[in-house]
Amino acid sequence: MTRRGLWIGLSLAAVTAVLLFVLAKGFGRDPHEVPFQLRGKPAPDFTLKRLDTGAPVKLSDLRGKPIVINFWASWCGPCKMEHPVLAMSAKRFGQEFQFYGVVFEDTEENARAFAGSPDPSFPQLVDERSRMAVDYGVTGVPETYFIDAQGVLRDKVAAPIDPRTMMEKLAALKQPAGPVSEVVR
Amino acid sequence: MTAWVLGLVLAAYAPQQAGSALLDPPREARVQALGKQLRCPMCQGLSIADSNSSAARAQMDKVRELVAAGKTDQQIRDYFTSRYGEWALLEPPASGMNLLVWLLPLALLVGGGLAIARTMRRPAVVASVPASKPEDRPPADDPYLEAVRAELRR
Numbered sequence: 001m002t003r004r005g006l007w008i009g010l011s012l013a014a015v016t017a018v019l020l021f022v023l024a025k026g027f028g029r030d031p032h033e034v035p036f037q038l039r040g041k042p043a044p045d046f047t048l049k050r051l052d053t054g055a056p057v058k059l060s061d062l063r064g065k066p067i068v069i070n071f072w073a074s075w076c077g078p079c080k081m082e083h084p085v086l087a088m089s090a091k092r093f094g095q096e097f098q099f100y101g102v103v104f105e106d107t108e109e110n111a112r113a114f115a116g117s118p119d120p121s122f123p124q125l126v127d128e129r130s131r132m133a134v135d136y137g138v139t140g141v142p143e144t145y146f147i148d149a150q151g152v153l154r155d156k157v158a159a160p161i162d163p164r165t166m167m168e169k170l171a172a173l174k175q176p177a178g179p180v181s182e183v184v185r
Numbered sequence: 186m187t188a189w190v191l192g193l194v195l196a197a198y199a200p201q202q203a204g205s206a207l208l209d210p211p212r213e214a215r216v217q218a219l220g221k222q223l224r225c226p227m228c229q230g231l232s233i234a235d236s237n238s239s240a241a242r243a244q245m246d247k248v249r250e251l252v253a254a255g256k257t258d259q260q261i262r263d264y265f266t267s268r269y270g271e272w273a274l275l276e277p278p279a280s281g282m283n284l285l286v287w288l289l290p291l292a293l294l295v296g297g298g299l300a301i302a303r304t305m306r307r308p309a310v311v312a313s314v315p316a317s318k319p320e321d322r323p324p325a326d327d328p329y330l331e332a333v334r335a336e337l338r339r
Contacts, residue, residue, distance in 0.1 A: 015289075015293065018289060019289070022282075025282065034226055034269050034272055035269070035272060038267075105240070105243070129202065129243060130243035130246075131243070131246070131247070133240075134244055134246075134268075137268030137269050140226065140227050
């Protein structure tokens with residue numbers, strides 16, 4: 001092989017290697033999956049009113065017990081499917097964890113009709129104009145966020161949650177956290 | 186899976202809220218320009234400025250709120266990337282791994298251009314049969330060559 005041929009071959013091999021690397025990295029993940037950037041960071045604070053009483057609920061006042069926050073809407077079919085899992089978990093583990101629902105892009109009447117029957121198992125909060133949802137990086141409903149006793153966002157489930165996943169996430173929430181990342185503005 | 190897809194379809198029927206009040210024209214222009222750069226989380230390849238979804242409207246509200254609060258464009262982009270990652274940007278920044286995606290086509294274009302230029306500068310090869318050396322020629326009394334000639338003469 002001539003020296004020129006060797007150079008051309010090496011250049012083509014280098015370009016192919018770079019292309020393969022880029023493609024492997026790109027194909028290795030779901031392009032529609034939105035990454036969870038807030039993992040390990042302090043949960044953005046919020047003050048929302050309760051759907052039933054209208055009383056304000058402030059996240060920073062809830063420290064000391066892990067929190068499960070579920071974003072839902074009455075127009076969302078999968079939210080209806082997963083609701084029994086949340087209601088049962090709230091009843092069974094309500095002593096160890098605080099469960100809150102956050103109404104996403106819905107009217108209060110519709111949300112009340114949904115959450116009020118058969119029983120309001122856990123408090124529902126109204127997120128007017130979805131400000132808090134955007135702060136948390138919500139991309140749709142249902143989504144469930146897990147905040148530890150120190151107010152650090154530990155995990156999220158961006159799909160209807162099933163009993164097994166709920167148990168796993170609650171167990172993980174009781175484990176000590178790693179170092180907290182920088183504060184989210 | 187079916188319920189999940191159905192839920193996404195039903196999302197289109199979520200009660201629509203109007204966007205927040207528009208700012209003054211120069212700042213609203215900034216809001217719209219930033220909205221064009223941010224990806225709608227519920228849509229396929231649409232910006233939040235172009236989408237009618239409720240999530241996009243909520244994000245546009247947030248952009249408007251941040252612009253009204255005096256945040257710079259970069260601070261607003263940072264707000265969204267700190268929550269949704271670089272996925273939130275319709276045009277990812279040319280840094281880190283993304284740099285490869287920006288530079289590789291350019292490198293290929295330059296490399297290809299140089300190769301073409303080099304080929305064109307080279308003197309044209311004259312299409313002629315090189316004169317064979319005397320020692321390459323078959324001897325006049327080659328029996329095989331004679332046989333071929335005899336066949337051709339027939």
